[in-house]
Amino acid sequence: MDQQAIIRSIIVSSPEIIVILGACLLLFVALMKNKHQMTILTGLSLAIILLAATVTAVLSSAPQSAYGGIFVVDGFANFFKAVFYLATALTLLMSGRYVVEEGIAEGEYHALILFALSGMMIMASGRDLLVIYMGLELQALSFYVLAGYLRRDPKSNEAALKYVILGAVSSGIFLYGLSLVYGLTGTTELTGIAVALSANEPPGLAFALAILFLITGLVFKVGAVPFHMWVPDVYEGAPTPITAYLSVASKAAAFAIVLRIFLDALAPAADIWIDAIIAIAVLTMALGSFVALVQSNIKRMLAYSSISHAGFALLGIVAGGPDGVASVMLYLLIYAFMNLGIFAVVVMMRSGEVRGDQIEDFTGLATDHPVWALLTLIFLFSLAGIPPTAGFFAKFYILMALVQEGYVALAVIAVLLSAVAAFFYIRIVMLMYMSPPTRRFDLALTPSLRLALIVAGVGTIGIGLAPGWFLDQALGAGFAETLAFAGGVSP
Amino acid sequence: MPEFPLLSLIIFLPVAGVPLLMLVRGDTAVRWLTLAVMVADFLLATWLLLAFDGSSPAMQFREDADWIPRLGIAYAVGVDGISVLFVFLTALLGWICVLASWTAIDTRVKSFMTSLLVMQTLMLGVFCALDLFLFYVFWEAMLVPMYVIIGVWGGKNRIYAAFKFFLYTLAGSLLFLVGIVVLYFEGGETFDILALMGQDYGFTVQAWVFLAFLVAFAVKVPMVPFHTWLPDAHVEAPTAGSIILAGVLLKMGAYGFLRFSLPMLPEASQYFAPLVLALSAIAIVYGGFLALAQEDLKKLIAYSSVSHMGFVTLGLFTFNANGLNGAVLQMFNHGITTGALFLFIGLIYERTHTRRISDYGGLMKIVPIYTLFLGLFSLASMAVPGTNGFVGELLVLSGAFGSNMALGAVAILGAMLGAAYMLRLIRRVALGPVVEIGTQPPWDVNGRELAAILPLAVFVIWVGFYPTPFLDVMGPSLDHLLIQVLGR
Numbered sequence: 001m002d003q004q005a006i007i008r009s010i011i012v013s014s015p016e017i018i019v020i021l022g023a024c025l026l027l028f029v030a031l032m033k034n035k036h037q038m039t040i041l042t043g044l045s046l047a048i049i050l051l052a053a054t055v056t057a058v059l060s061s062a063p064q065s066a067y068g069g070i071f072v073v074d075g076f077a078n079f080f081k082a083v084f085y086l087a088t089a090l091t092l093l094m095s096g097r098y099v100v101e102e103g104i105a106e107g108e109y110h111a112l113i114l115f116a117l118s119g120m121m122i123m124a125s126g127r128d129l130l131v132i133y134m135g136l137e138l139q140a141l142s143f144y145v146l147a148g149y150l151r152r153d154p155k156s157n158e159a160a161l162k163y164v165i166l167g168a169v170s171s172g173i174f175l176y177g178l179s180l181v182y183g184l185t186g187t188t189e190l191t192g193i194a195v196a197l198s199a200n201e202p203p204g205l206a207f208a209l210a211i212l213f214l215i216t217g218l219v220f221k222v223g224a225v226p227f228h229m230w231v232p233d234v235y236e237g238a239p240t241p242i243t244a245y246l247s248v249a250s251k252a253a254a255f256a257i258v259l260r261i262f263l264d265a266l267a268p269a270a271d272i273w274i275d276a277i278i279a280i281a282v283l284t285m286a287l288g289s290f291v292a293l294v295q296s297n298i299k300r301m302l303a304y305s306s307i308s309h310a311g312f313a314l315l316g317i318v319a320g321g322p323d324g325v326a327s328v329m330l331y332l333l334i335y336a337f338m339n340l341g342i343f344a345v346v347v348m349m350r351s352g353e354v355r356g357d358q359i360e361d362f363t364g365l366a367t368d369h370p371v372w373a374l375l376t377l378i379f380l381f382s383l384a385g386i387p388p389t390a391g392f393f394a395k396f397y398i399l400m401a402l403v404q405e406g407y408v409a410l411a412v413i414a415v416l417l418s419a420v421a422a423f424f425y426i427r428i429v430m431l432m433y434m435s436p437p438t439r440r441f442d443l444a445l446t447p448s449l450r451l452a453l454i455v456a457g458v459g460t461i462g463i464g465l466a467p468g469w470f471l472d473q474a475l476g477a478g479f480a481e482t483l484a485f486a487g488g489v490s491p
Numbered sequence: 492m493p494e495f496p497l498l499s500l501i502i503f504l505p506v507a508g509v510p511l512l513m514l515v516r517g518d519t520a521v522r523w524l525t526l527a528v529m530v531a532d533f534l535l536a537t538w539l540l541l542a543f544d545g546s547s548p549a550m551q552f553r554e555d556a557d558w559i560p561r562l563g564i565a566y567a568v569g570v571d572g573i574s575v576l577f578v579f580l581t582a583l584l585g586w587i588c589v590l591a592s593w594t595a596i597d598t599r600v601k602s603f604m605t606s607l608l609v610m611q612t613l614m615l616g617v618f619c620a621l622d623l624f625l626f627y628v629f630w631e632a633m634l635v636p637m638y639v640i641i642g643v644w645g646g647k648n649r650i651y652a653a654f655k656f657f658l659y660t661l662a663g664s665l666l667f668l669v670g671i672v673v674l675y676f677e678g679g680e681t682f683d684i685l686a687l688m689g690q691d692y693g694f695t696v697q698a699w700v701f702l703a704f705l706v707a708f709a710v711k712v713p714m715v716p717f718h719t720w721l722p723d724a725h726v727e728a729p730t731a732g733s734i735i736l737a738g739v740l741l742k743m744g745a746y747g748f749l750r751f752s753l754p755m756l757p758e759a760s761q762y763f764a765p766l767v768l769a770l771s772a773i774a775i776v777y778g779g780f781l782a783l784a785q786e787d788l789k790k791l792i793a794y795s796s797v798s799h800m801g802f803v804t805l806g807l808f809t810f811n812a813n814g815l816n817g818a819v820l821q822m823f824n825h826g827i828t829t830g831a832l833f834l835f836i837g838l839i840y841e842r843t844h845t846r847r848i849s850d851y852g853g854l855m856k857i858v859p860i861y862t863l864f865l866g867l868f869s870l871a872s873m874a875v876p877g878t879n880g881f882v883g884e885l886l887v888l889s890g891a892f893g894s895n896m897a898l899g900a901v902a903i904l905g906a907m908l909g910a911a912y913m914l915r916l917i918r919r920v921a922l923g924p925v926v927e928i929g930t931q932p933p934w935d936v937n938g939r940e941l942a943a944i945l946p947l948a949v950f951v952i953w954v955g956f957y958p959t960p961f962l963d964v965m966g967p968s969l970d971h972l973l974i975q976v977l978g979r
Contacts, residue, residue, distance in 0.1 A: 366602075370602065377635075381635055386631060386632065386634060386635060386661075387627065387628040387631045387632045388628050388632050392628075392631070396624075396668070396672075397562075399668065399669065399672050400562070400672050400675070403669070403672040403673055403675075403676055404676055408669065408673060408699075411669045411672065412666065412669050415665035415666065415668060415669055416662065416665065416666075418665065419658065419661050419662040419665050422657070422658070422661055423654075423658060426638065426654070426657060429638075429639075430642060430650055430653070430654070433639060433642060433643050434642045434643055434649065434650050434653070467559055468557075468558065468559040468560065468561065471559060471561055471562070472561060475561065
């Protein structure tokens with residue numbers, strides 16, 4: 001690598017560098033205690049994100065690669081980075097008063113959030129299994145700490161411990177699968193793997209085993225059945241803004257690498273894994289939808305809801321092709337808006353003595369606070385997939401991709417399960433609107449939380465009414481141009 | 492050429508009233524403003540009906556704009572001789588609903604009127620949409636305001652009823668959605684309804700899509716055995732909710748058959764016609780017997796709706812001109828008559844707070860004007876000559892006899908049952924000795940209520956004696972439809 005190439009590589013990867021350096025800067029600033037510390041740290045973090053986003057926007061003019069092709073900045077990566085920036089910014093906005101009230105307003109909080117962000121960005125940009133793994137671990141380690149941030153809360157401790165143990169095991173499994181792939185193909189680079197796969201004989205048993213390991217590791221990160229058990233516990237125990245962040249950004253990052261690995265590197269071997277993914281998707285949707293019905297804690301309910309959404313998004317991977325990829329990407333963007341919105345509502349309910357994480361706590365909200373109840377209603381109906389909200393279009397586009405590839409039966413199963421899922425979302429609407437309030441609401445509304453709610457609301461309605469532009473972005477950003485074997489997934 | 496976007500104006504005028512509603516204070520002002528918006532919308536719809544060229548089966552007042560071009564989704568609206576009638580009916584019932592809720596709704600008036608206005612826009616959109624995606628968005632989004640209307644302002648069991656309504660219709664609609672997507676790919680990647688009509692799908696595709704559509708529409712109509720949500724929803728909904736349900740929502744299922752199943756899937760429609768006809772016949776008789784056994788006024792009318800809508804689906808699937816004309820006219824009539832009957836139950840319920848038939852008696856002597864009109868609409872409901880119901884039912888019956896004698900016999904039995912339960916209702920409620928209800932006797936209808944009743948009564952008589960203008964408007968479109976179904 002000559003000097004020019006190194007400089008170019010640094011420029012191409014500068015958003016990640018900015019975020020990492022920014023996180024280090026936050027660690028220093030956090031040492032200087034003063035009473036406006038929270039505001040300063042939040043402002044600084046947002047400024048760092050804004051700077052990184054600007055650089056990403058500048059770099060997005062053309063696909064570029066760095067470090068000898070193991071790190072790319074293509075439309076696909078940039079789309080995901082936009083989702084991560086959005087999720088991180090909204091998470092920071094909704095954190096303010098919550099972390100103060102929970103007594104966890106310390107500097108590392110912001111730094112860890114930014115480290116997680118940089119890890120996810122690397123995941124989206126990696127075109128080499130090792131780079132992807134590095135990003136994966138960086139964000140996972142940050143999230144392990146963040147999940148246990150409520151140090152005096154046993155549930156939070158439990159969440160962190162469960163997450164770290166299960167996460168480490170799954171990372172190990174993923175790494176093992178990765179090593180098998182390397183052993184079989186002689187490379188960790190995604191295009192190289194695809195070339196090796198399509199050049200050789202049909203992949204044998206050893207390769208099936210490698211794929212099994214990779215699927216296991218990735219399914220864990222996505223939170224799909226049968227490796228979903230950690231999700232409800234971690235979501236319930238973690239601080240609510242972190243749960244929101246985890247459910248949106250971390251999931252999107254996991255999907256980014258699933259898309260890259262399965263629809264790029266492993267596309268030639270689709271016969272081996274496609275049935276497994278179909279089974280996982282259906283089971284995940286079914287389990288998430290049915291178990292969510294009986295939850296009384298809203299964070300647990302949203303955990304199962306996120307499991308079921310992960311199952312729905314996996315269907316886009318089953319569909320494959322440009323539309324399949326774009327449908328998953330769009331789904332994750334829309335999911336980011338609506339899910340961050342509903343978690344911002346949960347944060348809003350957390351005030352003083354009221355933890356606000358029971359579904360009953362929403363009883364009668366509409367009587368006293370019609371505007372915020374209406375916003376909550378929009379998020380819930382969007383999660384349920386009712387038009388004209390964005391959640392409908394997200395599901396609709398995945399259905400289109402599925403039917404296009406001939407998976408009509410799968411589409412029918414998917415819509416029937418989302419009818420089941422609608423039940424637990426509208427149960428909350430029912431409590432808000434149709435029952436008299438049992439207590440006085442003291443909502444933890446700060447200006448920044450209001451902003452987060454409004455941004456999420458505008459996104460949820462806006463994409464629903466005018467999905468065209470976002471669809472074009474996702475389709476244009478899909479790795480059609482970089483995809484080695486696009487369309488090879490279709491059976 | 493840029494034409495005046497009359498349809499868009501009609502569709503979106505109600506929802507445009509919502510921001511205005513936020514500005515006014517006081518429940519009375521909210522009511523008046525909503526009424527003004529609805530009446531303005533009605534006047535526009537009347538203009539639309541008058542300006543409509545009834546001699547052509549083509550879509551008129553078309554508007555086309557790209558929405559999601561990448562997927563071939565457009566904002567396309569237009570009306571033909573079928574939908575223009577329902578746009579008019581919806582706009583008419585819109586302001587009647589506001590009048591019906593004037594004093595009946597006294598809590599969270601602003602939210603209620605907002606729901607009504609949003610609902611109005613979505614219903615009008617359903618009848619005007621010429622793009623399947625657009626249609627689906629309107630169709631499905633209706634669930635939300637209707638769910639809220641039933642669930643917030645409904646009766647004692649409103650939450651259960653709202654849930655049931657929501658989940659039944661949602662489950663049906665989602666299958667419809669998959670059907671839409673399948674049609675999209677089979678029909679050349681377009682959601683344009685007119686373009687999809689011209690396609691020749693294979694029989695297997697037609698059959699599956701027909702079944703998916705059947706579930707969605709059968710839930711909405713509702714056809715036996717998907718009707719169980721209806722009595723619950725009707726009984727618990729506030730008066731305006733019942734009027735919307737009976738007057739407009741039930742029509743949408745039948746409209747779906749007319750607009751999609753018959754013209755797009757003609758072979759499957761003919762193949763499955765015996766099934767639909769059998770279900771219709773069952774609905775007519777079963778709904779009639781159920782109505783005969785009811786003690787609750789609203790339940791009685793709800794089950795009579797099941798029976799009447801059975802006539803509609805029966806007429807649709809006879810595939811002859813009489814049956815189709817009768818079915819569409821009967822859809823219109825049912826909207827007027829049953830809407831009116833629910834209005835009347837609402838009026839008396841406001842005064843007495845009971846819906847049990849045995850609590851009433853001799854209303855003729857207490858509230859003569861009320862009873863006079865109740866009698867008129869009851870006669871219309873049982874299809875006495877000289878009322879709108881007679882014309883529609885006669886056409887359906889002749890259509891039924893034209894296709895199958897046994898079918899006609901069953902339909903006649905249903906018509907007799909209709910007379911039986913409505914006469915029983917009149918005898919027990921209006922005639923006989925006076926039954927004391929509460930401490931003070933109910934007072935007769937006032938001017939506001941009369942304003943809501945009279946236009947409906949006008950249509951009952953008008954269609955009863957001179958249905959030609961209505962038949963003329965829908966005639967060419969139905970002839971065109973018949974050609975599409977039968978292929979000649």
